[in-house]
Amino acid sequence: MKIFDMLRVLPKSLWIMTCNSGSCNGCDTEIAAMFGPRYDIGRFGMKLVGTPRHADVLIVTGTVVKFMRDRLLRVCNQMPAPKFVVAVGDCGCSGEPLDGVIPVDVCVHGCPPRPEAIVDGMTKVVLKLESLRRSGFDESAWDAVR
Amino acid sequence: MRAHGTQFGKAFLDCGALAAALKEKFKEDILSLEIRARGHDLWLEISAPSFRPFVENLFEYDFVNFHVISADDAGDNAALSYHLSIFQRNRGRRVGVTVTVKLPKNNLSIPSIFDLLPGSEYSEREIMEAFGVSFTPEKDGTGGGLSAAYTVPVGPIHAGLREPVTAWLELDGERVTGADVRPAIARMETETRVRDPIQAIYMAERICGTCSFSHVICLVRAIEDIARMEVPARGQYIRTIVLELERIHSHVLWSGDVCRVIGFDSAFHLAMRIREQVMDVLTGMTGNRVNRGVGAFGGVRCDVTPGLAKAVRGMIRYYRREFEPFREIVLNDPIVRARMRGVGVLTSDEAVRYSVTGPTARASGLRVDLRKSSPYEAYADIPVEPVVPQDFFGKAHGDALDRFAVRVQEVYQSLDIIEKALDSLPEGPFAAEQDPDKVMGCLKNADGTGWGIIEAPRGDNTHIVRLKAGDENVCRWKVRAPTCANAACWPLMFRGSELADAPLIINSIDPCIACMNRMPVKGNN
Numbered sequence: 001m002k003i004f005d006m007l008r009v010l011p012k013s014l015w016i017m018t019c020n021s022g023s024c025n026g027c028d029t030e031i032a033a034m035f036g037p038r039y040d041i042g043r044f045g046m047k048l049v050g051t052p053r054h055a056d057v058l059i060v061t062g063t064v065v066k067f068m069r070d071r072l073l074r075v076c077n078q079m080p081a082p083k084f085v086v087a088v089g090d091c092g093c094s095g096e097p098l099d100g101v102i103p104v105d106v107c108v109h110g111c112p113p114r115p116e117a118i119v120d121g122m123t124k125v126v127l128k129l130e131s132l133r134r135s136g137f138d139e140s141a142w143d144a145v146r
Numbered sequence: 147m148r149a150h151g152t153q154f155g156k157a158f159l160d161c162g163a164l165a166a167a168l169k170e171k172f173k174e175d176i177l178s179l180e181i182r183a184r185g186h187d188l189w190l191e192i193s194a195p196s197f198r199p200f201v202e203n204l205f206e207y208d209f210v211n212f213h214v215i216s217a218d219d220a221g222d223n224a225a226l227s228y229h230l231s232i233f234q235r236n237r238g239r240r241v242g243v244t245v246t247v248k249l250p251k252n253n254l255s256i257p258s259i260f261d262l263l264p265g266s267e268y269s270e271r272e273i274m275e276a277f278g279v280s281f282t283p284e285k286d287g288t289g290g291g292l293s294a295a296y297t298v299p300v301g302p303i304h305a306g307l308r309e310p311v312t313a314w315l316e317l318d319g320e321r322v323t324g325a326d327v328r329p330a331i332a333r334m335e336t337e338t339r340v341r342d343p344i345q346a347i348y349m350a351e352r353i354c355g356t357c358s359f360s361h362v363i364c365l366v367r368a369i370e371d372i373a374r375m376e377v378p379a380r381g382q383y384i385r386t387i388v389l390e391l392e393r394i395h396s397h398v399l400w401s402g403d404v405c406r407v408i409g410f411d412s413a414f415h416l417a418m419r420i421r422e423q424v425m426d427v428l429t430g431m432t433g434n435r436v437n438r439g440v441g442a443f444g445g446v447r448c449d450v451t452p453g454l455a456k457a458v459r460g461m462i463r464y465y466r467r468e469f470e471p472f473r474e475i476v477l478n479d480p481i482v483r484a485r486m487r488g489v490g491v492l493t494s495d496e497a498v499r500y501s502v503t504g505p506t507a508r509a510s511g512l513r514v515d516l517r518k519s520s521p522y523e524a525y526a527d528i529p530v531e532p533v534v535p536q537d538f539f540g541k542a543h544g545d546a547l548d549r550f551a552v553r554v555q556e557v558y559q560s561l562d563i564i565e566k567a568l569d570s571l572p573e574g575p576f577a578a579e580q581d582p583d584k585v586m587g588c589l590k591n592a593d594g595t596g597w598g599i600i601e602a603p604r605g606d607n608t609h610i611v612r613l614k615a616g617d618e619n620v621c622r623w624k625v626r627a628p629t630c631a632n633a634a635c636w637p638l639m640f641r642g643s644e645l646a647d648a649p650l651i652i653n654s655i656d657p658c659i660a661c662m663n664r665m666p667v668k669g670n671n
Binding site: 018019020021022023024025026027028029030032033035036037038049050051067068071075111112114 | 302303304305306308309310352353354355356358399402403414415418419421422425435436437658660661
C-alpha cells in the first residue's frame with residue numbers, strides 16, 4: 001500500500017461485528033488478538049460492536065453450516081448500507097465459499113490468518129469505501145453496486 | 147441421586163484389582179477382557195442383558211465419569227462402546243473402563259443410562275440419530291420442556307457469545323425459572339474414511355483453534371496405543387511443554403474474554419497483551435501461532451534448542467511479573483466479585499452426577515485432574531496437584547468466580563510445570579522415527595481400537611480411533627471434547643439466575659462449540 005493511501009485510511013472509523021458461522025475458533029482468537037493492544041485495530045478507529053444494526057463491517061469466520069445460513073442472511077440484512085462483508089480464514093474464502101450465501105468484499109486467506117493479515121484486510125475495506133465515495137456514492141444504487 | 151460407594155476404601159484402585167472384582171461378579175457375562183497399562187484402561191465386552199446391571203455395579207467402586215459412546219459396524223451386529231472412567235475420590239486415581247455391547251441389527255435397542263449418568267444425554271442422542279439405536283425408556287430434551295409464557299432466546303448470534311449456542315430461557319420477570327440449551331448448531335464432520343493417520347493429524351488440529359495441540363496429542367496417543375509405539379523421553383517432555391504453553395494461552399484468553407462479557411474491557415486488553423508473550427514463544431518454537439503442526443506419531447516435529455529454552459524462561463519470568471497485577475486487579479475488584487459470586491452455581495454432587503470435567507469440575511471442589519490421576523507424557527515425572535478453590539478461598543462455591551480463580555491459578559501451575567520440564571529435559575531424539583514412510587509402514591499393520599484421553603485446557607479430551615490391518619486409512623474416529631460434558635449442566639447453572647447473567651453463565655465453562663459437534667456424516671444424511 002502506498003503511503004498516500006495509508007494516510008487516507010487513518011481517519012476512518014468502521015464498526016465491526018463478528019459472526020462465527022461454524023468456524024473452529026482459530027480465526028476468532030486471531031480476531032480477538034487483533035482487537036488487543038499489540039495489533040490494536042483501535043488505531044484506525046475501528047471497534048467491536050454487539051449488534052448488526054450498529055455495524056459497518058461484518059467479519060464472518062468459518063464455513064457456513066446449514067443451521068447458520070438463514071441466520072447469517074438475517075444478520076447481513078439488518079446492517080445499514082453501506083456495508084461490507086469480510087471473510088476471514090480459508091474455510092470461508094475457498095473451502096466452502098461464503099460468497100454463495102452473502103456477497104463478500106474482502107477475503108483474508110490463512111488457516112488462521114495472522115492478525116496483521118486481518119488488519120490489512122480491514123484497510124482494504126476502507127479503500128473500497130473510499131473508491132466508492134470518489135465515484136459518487138448513491139445510497140439508492142447500493143444494491144446495484146453490490 | 148445415586149450414591150457412590152467406596153469399595154476399595156483406602157486401597158489404591160488399579161486396573162488389575164478392578165478387573166478381578168468385576169470378573170468375580172459377572173463371570174461368564176464378560177465376554178472378553180483386556181488391560182492396557184499405558185492408558186490405565188480396562189477394555190471389556192459384556193453381553194447385552196447384563197449391560198445395565200454392570201453399569202449400576204460400577205457405582206459401587208467410586209464415582210463414575212461418563213466420556214462418550216462410540217459405535218461401530220461389526221458384521222450382523224452394531225457394537226456400542228461406552229467409554230467411562232472410575233475416579234477414586236480420596237486417592238486421586240483413575241481407571242478407564244470401556245464397555246462394549248453388541249446389538250443385533252434387527253433389534254437395535256439398549257437400556258438408557260441417562261438416569262444414572264445424565265451427562266450421557268448428548269451422546270445418546272447422537273448415536274440415536276446416526277445409527278438408529280433406540281434408548282429405552284425414551285426421554286425428551288434437557289430440562290423436560292418449557293411451559294412459561296415468556297421464553298427468551300439468547301443466541302445463536304449474541305453480543306456476549308463468541309460462538310453459536312442457543313439458550314431458551316423461561317422467565318418470571320427477570321428471574322430464570324427454566325432453561326433449554328441447544329449447543330449442537332455448528333455441526334461439522336470428521337469423516338476420515340479417505341484419510342490416512344498422518345493426514346488425520348492435520349484435521350485434528352483444525353477441530354479447535356484454541357486447544358489444537360491437545361486434540362493432536364489425543365489422536366496421536368490413541369493411534370500409538372493401537373500400534374504400541376514408544377515415544378522417546380525428550381519427545382514426551384516437548385509435548386508436555388507445548389501442551390502447557392497452550393493451556394496458558396487458552397486460560398489467559400478465556401479470562402480476558404469473560405472480563406469483556408461482564409463489561410470490564412480494560413482487563414480484556416490487559417489479558418490480550420499478556421497472552422501475546424506466550425504466542426511469541428509458541429511461534430518461535432513451532433512457526434505458527436494457532437495451528438502448530440508439530441504433532442507426530444512417536445514424538446514431535448520440533449526440538450527445544452537452548453535458545454528457545456532461554457526464550458521460554460524469559461516468558462515465564464514475564465508472566466510471574468505481569469500476570470500477578472492482572473490477577474489482583476480482577477479478583478480483588480469488588481465489582482467483579484459482586485458480578486461473578488453466586489452466578490451459575492454447580493454443586494460438587496451435581497458435578498459428579500453430570501460427569502463434569504476440567505476446571506469446571508475443579509471449581510465445584512472435585513479434585514479431578516487427568517495429569518494426576520492417570521499421568522501421561524512427562525506428567526509421570528512432574529507431580530501435578532489439582533487446583534481447587536477450597537485451597538485458596540476456603541470453600542468451593544462452584545460459581546463463575548471460582549471457575550475464574552481456578553483457571554487463573556492454573557496458569558501459575560503451568561508455569562511451574564514448564565520450568566520443571568525445561569530443567570529436566572532429557573537428551574536424545576525427540577521422535578522415534580522421523581521418516582513418514584516408515585511411520586506409515588508401521589501404522590498400516592496396526593489393528594484395533596485405541597483410546598486417547600488427556601487433560602486439555604477445558605477438561606478431558608477423548609479420541610477413539612479404529613484402525614484395520616492392511617488398510618492405510620483411519621476407519622472410525624470419534625471425538626469427545628470437554629465442552630460436550632460440561633454443556634450438559636448449563637440448565638442447572640441457570641437455576642435462579644437473572645436474564646443478564648446468561649452470557650456470563652454460558653461463557654463460564656469456557657465453551658468451545660467448535661470442539662463439541664464432531665460426528666461422522668455419511669452420504670446425504
